[in-house]
Amino acid sequence: MTQLSELLKKAALGPAFNEGKFGIEKEGLRVTESGKLALTPHPTVFGNRSYNPYIQTDFSESQLELVTAPTESTQTMNRWLMAIHDVVERSLPLNEYIWPMSMPIGLPAESDIQVAQFDDPTAVAYREHLAEKYGKKKQMVCGIHYNYEINEKLLIALFKQQTAITSLIEFKSHVYMKLAKNFLRYRWLLTYLLGASPVATDDFYTDKEQPLNTYVRSIRSSHYGYVNSEDVKVSFESLETYISDIQQLVATGVLSEEKEFYSPVRIRGTKEVKELASKGIQYLEFRIFDLNPYAAFGMTEKDMEFIHLFLMTLIWLDETATVSDIEKGKKYNEATALAHPYEISAYQAEGLALVEKMQEMIATLSLSTEQAALVEEAKRQLLEPKETIAGRLVTDIEKQGSYQLVGLALAKQYKAEALEKSYNLRGFEGMELSTQLLMFDSIQKGIEVEILDESEQFLKLTHEDHVEYVKNANMTSKDQYIAPLIMENKVVTKKVLESAGFHVPAGAEYETPEEAKSDYWNHQDKGIVIKPKSTNYGLGISIFKDGASKEDYELAVDIAFKEDRAILVEEFIDGTEYRFFVLGNETRAIMLRMPANVVGDGERTIQELVAIKNQDPLRGTHHRSPLELIQLGEIEQLMLKEQGFTIDSIPAMGTIVYLRENSNISTGGDSFDLTDEMDESYKKAAVEMTKALGATISGVDLIIPDRSQPSTPGNPGYAVIEANFNPAMHMHTYPYQGKGRRLTRDVLDLLFPELEIRKKKDTEAYL
Amino acid sequence: MTQLSELLKKAALGPAFNEGKFGIEKEGLRVTESGKLALTPHPTVFGNRSYNPYIQTDFSESQLELVTAPTESTQTMNRWLMAIHDVVERSLPLNEYIWPMSMPIGLPAESDIQVAQFDDPTAVAYREHLAEKYGKKKQMVCGIHYNYEINEKLLIALFKQQTAITSLIEFKSHVYMKLAKNFLRYRWLLTYLLGASPVATDDFYTDKEQPLNTYVRSIRSSHYGYVNSEDVKVSFESLETYISDIQQLVATGVLSEEKEFYSPVRIRGTKEVKELASKGIQYLEFRIFDLNPYAAFGMTEKDMEFIHLFLMTLIWLDETATVSDIEKGKKYNEATALAHPYEISAYQAEGLALVEKMQEMIATLSLSTEQAALVEEAKRQLLEPKETIAGRLVTDIEKQGSYQLVGLALAKQYKAEALEKSYNLRGFEGMELSTQLLMFDSIQKGIEVEILDESEQFLKLTHEDHVEYVKNANMTSKDQYIAPLIMENKVVTKKVLESAGFHVPAGAEYETPEEAKSDYWNHQDKGIVIKPKSTNYGLGISIFKDGASKEDYELAVDIAFKEDRAILVEEFIDGTEYRFFVLGNETRAIMLRMPANVVGDGERTIQELVAIKNQDPLRGTHHRSPLELIQLGEIEQLMLKEQGFTIDSIPAMGTIVYLRENSNISTGGDSFDLTDEMDESYKKAAVEMTKALGATISGVDLIIPDRSQPSTPGNPGYAVIEANFNPAMHMHTYPYQGKGRRLTRDVLDLLFPELEIRKKKDTEAYL
16 A cells, blocks of 8 residues: 555645644642642532533542543644633632642542542442552542544545555544554653653552652653553554454453553544444544643643644654564653653664654645744754653752642642633633633533634533524523614614613704704703713713703803714713613622722822732733723823823822723723612612513613612612613623622523523632 | 793794694595495405504495504604505505595495494494484595694693693693684685585485585585584583583483594593593594595695694684684685685685784794795685685596596506505605515504614514514514524534534635645545635636646636635535525525526617616616616626627527626516425425524525435535525515515514414405
8 A cells, every 4th residue: 555655745635634633631630738639529610520521520539630622723722721721720719729740649548539429320330440450549640631533534535545445434444553553652752752750659659569769751651650450451453453352351351341441542433442343443542641740731732732743753654563563662661651851762763763754744744833843842852851841850859859849839830820810711812701701601510612703702502402602702592683683773772761661861963053952942941961972081061960041052052063063962860870780580790880090098199009000910901801901191191180180199098080081991990899789679670671672681771870769660760871782791700899790600591591500509610 | 821822932942833743544435446335345454453553444344544653743644644555555456446535436325335344343333323323425425634732842841931820731721722722713724725525426415405516615524524413512612611512412312422523623632531631632633634636645745734834823823712713613614615616715814814824933933944835835725716626626527527537547546656666665665675565564464563763674563562673674583692693604604504414515715825725635526616705707716616636726726816815715516596585484485596687589789678677667776676777887898798799789589698797686687486496305404504593584595506306315405605694575575587475474474473464364465
């Protein structure tokens, strides 16, 4: 058969080869402040292990397993791993951490380690069996499984380029088996580069084992790791031998289940191995990776892509490892795993030759310079063993005294980083904050998230057979189409609300002074505001709280027309504007917004006070934070000037100095949650208004002069300004002051009532 | 008390006085081709008289009563009258007409006139009673009732300007009673100007009456009309006398019900007169108007506004008619009604004085020049009796031989005008065609229509307690909000349809030639189209029906990039594009669109053929017609040139000459209804696609190479191009060829299932 590399070159399939599908499963122990294994149950905030696709437990109740869905690139895989990690870090109690190393510390007595408490009793029983057979401590070693599916379209294209194999399924098996065999032959190089378990505590070793007395590259990847017994022999000679060997081992009871076969590479695609022959291999699972303690999420994006290039090279190679090559590979790996991290590899020459092959492939297929740089770095590390992860780790352990201290410091650093901007879901910071929050909650609750259009904030959410599409975090199937159309039309909104009996401020628009003046009769004896249609810094506005005389009215009309070609005369409503966020039958959050301001302390200048207020991590720019930085630009300085201040003035203690007229958050305003303070009657009114508009979700803006007076039918006590059909949610979740309201959870609860998210008394997620 | 005119002047309330509420009830007999009374039942297509607010019957089954809702101006009132009229004209059988005169012709024997068959037996019994008491023939005389409500805000403003009356309800009664009294005093002027029943057939008169032997202004407004007997005396001296007199008449059995009181003006606002005292008068009903045979809808907009000005003047006058004034008014009116239409009025001087008062009011209150012109015209007619409606009518009767001939010709003319552009709802031609059709169907079925925002096509539809809002005729409460959001996003639509198992053409977008070229592997061996992202008259497009070689592919990529900065490579799908209009569980209409074209006849030039095709009344401009006029501009001429034609070429018999590449209706394309021709399997597929998108209403565009081959799971036979969330409906209703599909009825059926619109076997509305 023609070499695959030849087929790839001939058909210019490099770009296709470079694509693929990638997924990661990353284990990690929950530990306490002092580095001891957390003995708390797997948090119920993560929904249920029976369905959460992202957050699982592996062997023990404290052993988290974070799982990404298959993704289109290693970069995307990394984004999801970051995101899932963020969810977990922030959902755990503040005094729990994720241990960043493969080797555990501070394990309690075996009897105190609880196996994972699945709902399914057979899943628990299986773990009890493993505990007995391998010892719980070996089971607690953590690592990363890396799943790789070769681009299906490429395989079809390659299949068509050759004639030697006539069945596509067989052809695919042929390619995947080559990859598996070559991996078993050359995996030592990954152990060299990525191994990161140089040391273990003495109690890690079994009675029969001699504890190591020197640093090594990877205890986990050596025979000291969690491996099958010697009598578990599975031949990778062909898919057939692989299948029959595993079946035999299970039949004879050497393995309790197929999944007890702990190979460095597992062939995947079907529930049981026997189906692989007919249905074909779908992907391979590579299981050899230690946690990289220097990667906040267990593995860096660069290493993910390097592994990808390494796997591509194994397919690209002309050779396919034989059974005896595989045996050699096993020995090389064991020797590499148990070598001192500062030592030059015994197989350096072979490693450099492999690197050269990688470079050849990258050049031939015109892959990217970024990819070439990764290989260059691997070459450097082959020449400089201390630069490998294990090498650096040993240096740090020596410096700090123990791997426990190194690990604990890193665990706390990663947790602090995760909590720093808890409104961001790392990996997806480019998306809208509300969508990031909704994704956070979905991952947390085990609802599958697919991003259909990232820039459009379009998500597909799936729980079992139930699919929901969501745009901008709260545009869903639960609203009628006509409701947002009503809300986006101010005229129609007013008519609908008015005819339903709600108090809407009266108002009229005029395009000539004559028209406005002749309508005086309609406004007389009422409090009114006369203003240019497009308001600009308050110019041209006249307010008559108790009504205007005809002369005053006409003068005000003329003043307003100096600023614009159309003016508005509106009913004057004295009071404070509140945003009511209504979802379903409930007002879920109420917010008061205040213009950008600082409060004097009698010592600092306005400029200094602004700088201090801007240190709040909630403040940022470009709507990527819940609050915006306060500016000191032209408008702010003009506003100060009107009040007799400059930026260098020192306001007296307690003096509130406003820097803006408008209360928009986008211009540095403050947000105050007043949900619990508002009288129920107004909350009910907002719900009724939302219903009148036919809406399920709405942001209703009410002006309320005195919220201590309840709203009654005779004296409504409010005027409704407008209703918004895609109301912001993040500002309620991260207010400047007051309690945050996790509205995205309410959205999920609306979409997936079967999960009863609101009914469950979860540990509240860290906000 | 200060004169109302003084208050109006003092408070500059002219504009407020000029506003008001207006409504019309217009009777009209259904007649046959030969002018005989139609003896068919009231058409069931009009829903049911128990709820239809627009289309009712009056006394007899053949006597239509068209009713407008209260409107804000006489202009709007006229629009609604036109619209309701259009609905009725087009819904009646083609050989039925609406008689345009007050005096009927060709009445059958009384025994053959059937009273209106209401569901309610008491309503029928009441009419049987009237028939016995007054004779059926008098009942068949038709007229117009004009309802006028004085601007409520004005009344409040006036009330506040004075102190003499301390209760608002009493103040309102005071003003309305003044209006009613002055109307009874001066109504003769309206009889003079608007009277239009100069002659009747001999059988119209009762045995006791001496038939008139000369033309008069208004038989209907004289004692020969349908009036109460002489013993029905109700004093308008005060509201109290009015109430007690009517109550007395009913108590003594002189009147069978309060509504048997046929006064020229009726005081309205409560169900029973006795409540008027406590609840106040809401409006007045003026009942004296003959049908104007020269107005297609019974009364011109100008006359509606003149009456309004006349009523305003009656309020404006310093005097209030006394009981003896009212008696005088009655005599004046009788004399005017029975005067010869060519004669100068005996009360010309009083008429001219009244006109002067009207002019004074108009000047004082700065009303419009259009309003002033109406009064000027009335003055002219006072001087020139022949110019009044009755005068003109007598002239025409003399010319044509009989009023029957005049009426029949006009009835047929009005019907022809109504049918000419049956896709338009007159009065609302400025709105979108689909919305006009939906309004037509709503009026026809008796669903109340309120226009919330005319330019936004926003309607409120009401049937009893059931309210639905509709935008653009098919954006409703029946679609989920997320469905149109999915449909408006092509990327998301494709993903959703693809994951639901539908065949979506593969495609990719590239922004550099390199990117496109390196992706060749993804397109090889497939039929593809390579094109600039923004297609412009077909430039830069390459089609490879059976796949492209690498060289051809790269060349085509370069060609496409010459035209645009981004290109698309799409799966080539050979076939015809059809629009499937899906609503609910059914594909309701299927349309094929063809580019603008003419078919040669071997004689005419292309220019001539286009001119002939453009005579189709379905063709117009600016999307205000179901089809657009074919243009012969630059693009069309270029297209002709490419085919070797000019606009002066004479194509051979049967040759189809295309004038456009695209098949859009908006560029003169033809539309063909193929609903009945399409295989059911495709209709089902379109329904399933709509469901997959979560939508209720969708316009699905499918390319089908061979519609004679059914779609099967293995061989779908289509590719879905896109789905539209506000699909055009009018083009299906008025296709160039094929059966029209009344989709707006399906929308109503969806919104108001309780009316079972689709289930009823109605006489199909004329389209």
